[in-house]
Amino acid sequence: MTSNNLTTTASPVTTPQPLPPDQISPKSVVLRIFQLKNVAQRNWKILLMLVILGGVIGFIYDLTHKKPPIYNASILFNLGGGSAGGGGLGELGQLAGAFGLGGGAPDANIFLGDNFLIYATSRPVVEKTLMQHDTINGKDTLLVNYYIRHSGIRDKEWQDNEAMQSFYFKRAKTPNEYTKQEQLAMSDIYNRVVTEIALKQPERKSSFIEISGFMEDEQLTATFIEKHLQTIENDYQRKQTKKTREMYDLLVKRVDSLAKKMTGTETALAKYMDQNQQMVVAQAKIKESTLTRNSTYLSGLYYSALQSADNMRLSLIRETPLFTIIKPVYFPLYREVKATVGMQAGIALGLILSIVVIFLRETYRSIMKGA
Structure with a gap:
């Protein structure tokens, strides 16, 4: 009886259960921290050496691949639509009827909304700007040749092309006058220019438009933006x-x-x-009367056409779109220097390489200890 009681009242023997494989005990964490500390103490020279080496290589790369500064210029302007309303519409309608054309005044609103922004950066308009002369640094210069010399295109797009290193346009030309080499050159120039200019509306509800340029030469940036706006104005007015x-x-x-x-x-x-x-002959009087009548009739037509021409000239002025510059280019231009990241990248790569080297070194060390 006593033995049974002892058997039933005895507490069961408990044994420690291992942690599940997906859990880590605080003790193992502390031990691993001490292990990493020991690894760092053994390999800190390798870590420091590779990080410094990566930083030095990156610094040298930055010096040899230093990017030129970018100059930013912008012009804020307002494009006012030409008006052919009121009296001008009636005059144009009368003139059209006089010529048997019928209808009213022609519609001057050819470009609307975003169409104007696309038109202003189109190749024909950009080429007209490049083929203009301007006085730069006191010299009459063809703008496209100044662009070739100062935009950096020779050092980048034409770096490996010996024929283009000394290329320039001998005079201003229209596209149908280009030689094959000039066509290739203008294609490269245009592809570069469209990445260096931009047109946008600062505010959607505003009628203001901003044209901006981002180029490697201060004088080139300002001159190109001013001439391009002038080209847009002249060409746009002619089309309108x-x-x-x-x-x-x-x-x-x-x-x-x-x-x-x-x-x-x-x-x-x-x-x-x-x-x-x-002479008093009737036949002579008839001829004189006929010449007088013809002269009077032609005089009436002439003065009527002359008056119509004056009215048409006034209507043409009313229809011409008005470009009003709100904010011109101001010197000195904003100078943007792009930060180089070679040194930072070199340090990061050196750190990664040092971690790999230390891992391989410690792995080999543990294997040799086990052997």
Whole structure:
């Protein structure tokens, strides 16, 4: 009875259970920290040496691959649409009817919204800017040649092309006059320029537009932006008023033609009257009357066409879009120096390499101890 009681009342023997494999005890963490400390003490020279070596290599790379500064220039302007309303619309409608064209005034709003931004950076417009002369540093210079010398294109895009190292345009040309080499050169120049200029609206609700340039030469940046805006203005105005100008040119030709016919008729009338002052024959009077009537009729047409030409000129002025510069280019331009990252990258690579070397070294050391 006693033995049974002892058996039933005895406490079971407990044994420590191992931790699951996905858990780490605080003791093992402390031990590993001490192990890492010992590893660092044994290999700190390797770590320091490789980090310094990586930093030195990166520093040398930064010195040999130093990027030139970028100069930023911008012009803020407002594009005001030309107006052909009111009296101008009526005058254009009358002129169109006089020529038998019918309809009203031509629509001057060719480019709207984002279309203008695309148009302003198109290749034809950029090429017109590059093919302009300007006085730079006191010398008359073709802008495209100044761009070739100071934009950095020879050191980058044309670095391995010996023929392009000494290339330049001998004079301003239109695209259909380019040689094959000039076509290739202009293609490279345009592809570079479109990455160095930008047009945007600072505020969507505003009508202001900002044109900006980012180039390696201060004078080039300012000159190119100013000339490009001037090119855009001239070309845009010509396109916006194309129909009106065509009608105006046609009207001017009509005025000149009427002036010649009127002058000829008046001269013939004066000559006939001088020769027939004493004549009383009815046939002579009829011819004199016919010449007088023709002269009067042509005079009426001439003065009417002349008045119409004046009205057309005023309408052309009203239709011409107005570029108003709000903020011009100010010197000195903002100079942006791009930070080099060679030294930082070298230090990071040196640290990674040192960790790999230390890991391999400690692994070999542990293997040799076990052997």
